[in-house]
Amino acid sequence: MDTPPPTTGAPRAQSLFRNPVVIAGALITTISALLFFVGFFVDLFGLHTNPYLGIVFFIAIPSAFIVGLLLIPIGLWLERRRRHQGLPPSLREWPRLDLNRDRVRTIVFAVLVLTPANLMIVGMASYKGVEYMDSVGFCGQVCHEVMEPEFVAYQFGPHARVKCVDCHIGPGADWFVKSKLSGARQVVAVLLASHPRPIPTPVHDLRPARETCEQCHWPAKFHGDKVEMFREYADDEANTESVTTVRLRIGGIDMAGNPRGIHWHVAEENAIEYIALDAARQEIGYVRLVEADGEVTEFRAPGVTDAQLAAGERRGMDCVDCHNRPSHTFARSAERAINELLGAGGVPLTLPFVRREGLQAITGEYGSQDEAFAAIGARLRGFYQAEYPEVWAGQQADVERAVLSLNDLYRRNVFPSMKVTWGLHPDNRGHMEFPGCFRCHTDEHATKDGRVIRQDCDLCHDIE
């Protein structure tokens, strides 16, 4: 076919593309699309295991892609403004858009095909990006040092298969925006190293617990008691054991359908609200109970003033007011940790004074976990070599096993770089190391007419 002779003077709309910003945009878009495909296929074949690569492929590259796409209209607009000001096109040489020419036709056709493909890429990338940001790897490993204590402890907890986001972030668009905003703030804090050490607890914008927990647990179906055995060991040569058996009145609902026992607080029939006087919710100044028949009962801590209550945090009681460490559970104290370790057979009880020596080893002040591991080993080996050479000679393997178990205990509970140490985070179940149940059950939180929240030892359990 005959091509008509080219006309002189390019039409305006065409030459708007002759702009460096537009060209840069097109290049960025194309390159990042290619890179994204590489990443996507690498991921499909299961080759991407590193969370940092995830950031690159599913966040950085798609972001570049979108920036590229945005640059194109921005460049067009800049160029148009330039022309309005009577300036010549930024770039003089540009092929004419003449569909009679094969090459031009190919380009136009390519653009028409590529646009839907580009949109697909954005869709796929953002889906992958969101999915990736919801993964445990993203939450636990990307800001490695910051989340390490929770990430490590999480893997040993009963909920190691429940994703971080399932408890921390609710479903729906509002949670998405909220979490991404606070996430962005956190990233900045990590980059500037201005984040708190340790990360404070409680978390004030946690997803409402009943929404989370009741997907799997239904307290109305709980019944009966739960028996727990607490083993303790003395600091003597024989590491003497003593056992307390506690029969906890878990409750839920009784045969007549009435709420009772420990889960009475979260029964549908009852609503409990409280006011905490401190940020850690360890000091409770006021408790308000509304029962099924609408009867309201108000308890106040002794001596608390109206001004204190007005300044406190008011909160409806739910699962995490007791189960505040359902996941990433740290030992409540070094003593409890070592008792549990001995009880579980992690350290041979035949080693003389192993409880006392082990406890002192894991509670030393160390600058890093590696320093602690070296010191724990040196202390135990040194002790048996010096004090019990016959034990060292005959039971060296047991000593080494004890060293490994103690290192492991330390590794899960103490993180010097984040200033997380024994007993830092309160655990509200029970009442031994932390006030826990006794934040309210004081025998002193009282109504005006003298009814109190009771501390009778058999209200919650039988002890054998």
Ligand code: HEC
């Ligand atoms: C089963 C629910 C659940 C899961 C799963 C979970 N968390 Fe938590 N997390 C909580 C609760 C509840 C708190 C708040 C404790 C409080 O309010 O006293 C919390 C608190 C935190 C805190 C504040 C500091 C602290 O230790 O209290 C961090 C950080 C944290 N979680 C990180 C994570 C990370 C990272 C993961 C995944 C590896 C994760 N969480 C998984 C329930 C959960």
Ligand code: HEC
């Ligand atoms: C996705 C399901 C799921 C969700 C959501 C979930 N749990 Fe669990 N939870 C489990 C399973 C499964 C176990 C039993 C684990 C085991 O026996 O090792 C368990 C165990 C427990 C236990 C007993 C732990 C122990 O050491 O014996 C408590 C307490 C508990 N969950 C509380 C909670 C609370 C509080 C929440 C909400 C913050 C919650 N769970 C959310 C599945 C879930």
Ligand code: HEC
């Ligand atoms: C008043 C404090 C309190 C509240 C509120 C509470 N729990 Fe518990 N729960 C306990 C105690 C104490 C235990 C027994 C110790 C343990 O297993 O951790 C327990 C045990 C459990 C268990 C283990 C049961 C078993 O038989 O092993 C699950 C699961 C559980 N709670 C889930 C929940 C859920 C879900 C909620 C919220 C709807 C909730 N709890 C609210 C105190 C509470």
Ligand code: HEC
């Ligand atoms: C925020 C305050 C608060 C906390 C914390 C709290 N309780 Fe209670 N609890 C109450 C109130 C209020 C009552 C009702 C008192 C009354 O009716 O006289 C109650 C009643 C009970 C009852 C009697 C239920 C029945 O069958 O009638 C048990 C059992 C109980 N609590 C166990 C616990 C345990 C175990 C913990 C800790 C894991 C705990 N509570 C923590 C406020 C609290």
Ligand code: HEC
């Ligand atoms: C409001 C409920 C409540 C009351 C009242 C209560 N306890 Fe407990 N107690 C608990 C819970 C819950 C646990 C289990 C903690 C756990 O699972 O680790 C516990 C555990 C114990 C243990 C086991 C040891 C340990 O290391 O945790 C002892 C001992 C104990 N209580 C003694 C008492 C005595 C003595 C009283 C009376 C002054 C009392 N309790 C009153 C809720 C209560």
